[in-house]
Amino acid sequence: MKVALVSFGHADSAIPMAKALSEFVEVDLLFTFPMNRKRNNVIDFEELDVQPGMQNDEIVEKAFSAEVKKYVDERFKMTLFIYKSLKIKSLSNLALSRRYAKILKSYDIIHFNGKNMHILPLKFFLGKKKFIYTVHDLENHSGEQAKNVLAQKFNHNILKSDSHVIIQNKADYRKVMEEYHEQTDTIHFIPFGQLEIYKYYDTSRINVQESDVLFFGRISPYKGIEYFIKAVQMLKKDFPKLKAVIAGSGKFYFDTQEIEQDKTFSIINKFIQSDELVALIKASKIVVCPYTDATQSGVALTAFVFNKPVIATDTGGFRDVIKNGLNGYLVPGKNAEAIYEKAKLLLENKQLLEKMSENIKDEAESGDFAWSTIAKNYIEVYKKALGK
Numbered sequence: 001m002k003v004a005l006v007s008f009g010h011a012d013s014a015i016p017m018a019k020a021l022s023e024f025v026e027v028d029l030l031f032t033f034p035m036n037r038k039r040n041n042v043i044d045f046e047e048l049d050v051q052p053g054m055q056n057d058e059i060v061e062k063a064f065s066a067e068v069k070k071y072v073d074e075r076f077k078m079t080l081f082i083y084k085s086l087k088i089k090s091l092s093n094l095a096l097s098r099r100y101a102k103i104l105k106s107y108d109i110i111h112f113n114g115k116n117m118h119i120l121p122l123k124f125f126l127g128k129k130k131f132i133y134t135v136h137d138l139e140n141h142s143g144e145q146a147k148n149v150l151a152q153k154f155n156h157n158i159l160k161s162d163s164h165v166i167i168q169n170k171a172d173y174r175k176v177m178e179e180y181h182e183q184t185d186t187i188h189f190i191p192f193g194q195l196e197i198y199k200y201y202d203t204s205r206i207n208v209q210e211s212d213v214l215f216f217g218r219i220s221p222y223k224g225i226e227y228f229i230k231a232v233q234m235l236k237k238d239f240p241k242l243k244a245v246i247a248g249s250g251k252f253y254f255d256t257q258e259i260e261q262d263k264t265f266s267i268i269n270k271f272i273q274s275d276e277l278v279a280l281i282k283a284s285k286i287v288v289c290p291y292t293d294a295t296q297s298g299v300a301l302t303a304f305v306f307n308k309p310v311i312a313t314d315t316g317g318f319r320d321v322i323k324n325g326l327n328g329y330l331v332p333g334k335n336a337e338a339i340y341e342k343a344k345l346l347l348e349n350k351q352l353l354e355k356m357s358e359n360i361k362d363e364a365e366s367g368d369f370a371w372s373t374i375a376k377n378y379i380e381v382y383k384k385a386l387g388k
Contacts, residue, residue, distance in 0.1 A: 003027040004107040008114035012041045012195045020375035022075040029078045034086045055080040067200040088117045101125030109382050130385045133158050134166040137295045164381050166190050169317035193371040195302045203279035209266045211245040214284035219250030224290035230336035236264050281306045297321045307357040311342045327360045
């Protein structure tokens, strides 16, 4: 079986997925980007002179860091395909899709990881090939600008089709099965595992602010950062030397003047390179995800790579991976006091904090969120798609 894993971003989960799959099938990982998006967590080709189309080996070699290449260990091939833009009605992009489809025709399974409207012309040019879809976000997050109607229709069309669709958190899976209850044979719940690729980043030469509590990720209203801030303001009354870090790119949606003047807080408002992100997580005690809504749990599964307990809102994919009192805590949404109480409990009890770290380490080696288990589940879906 020959599989093309066509990933529209999501590199830190797609690469471990491909590595796990490579134990069972021949798999190539084809990252697909528009020209104006040249960076995605562990991929960076901003400084490279790229042209639309399939990139040559020299470009691919430079786009991936030494850490990524060490992790991949030549188990599978990674390539880059670049579109001029996101516009599917562009004649030049249609021509690119036709070229891309000719490459993809040699595979038995074409697995689209993430959502991108260029899938539509690719499907047209690929005819009756077998497609698998992994859907990351069923709906837009609160507070974010609504995406076009076509993107919403796309999800509906693939869910009601005879193609196999992967949902990565149980809440969305239950919701989908209620609406598409006749599609029980083609809609599947398969999570993703710890984003273990980050283990390969060397942080020995990186100096970062140590923190008791850390928030990291893109700045956006649905992330609920204001509740993190309120919880920290309560915590510092109990822990006068408390240190809190907020790290991520994006425009703050509230006035940050007060926390900028408070030495408890360190704000790193920029795109965080992978090695710096790893250093920040290693230098923290607890990671906090105060989201008002969520789909996947990538932040938690990154924190778990370094055995850091997570306090997160009881929503979305956090419910799947956080086990209360074992590897972190789930708290009610929009509730700073609940975050404060759980963070205080952990910061006061070093033994509990260490025990949770041990639990996280044990959990990664087996169970539903182990990459070996996840890969086997994908293989079963591929077999079904091929009628085997």
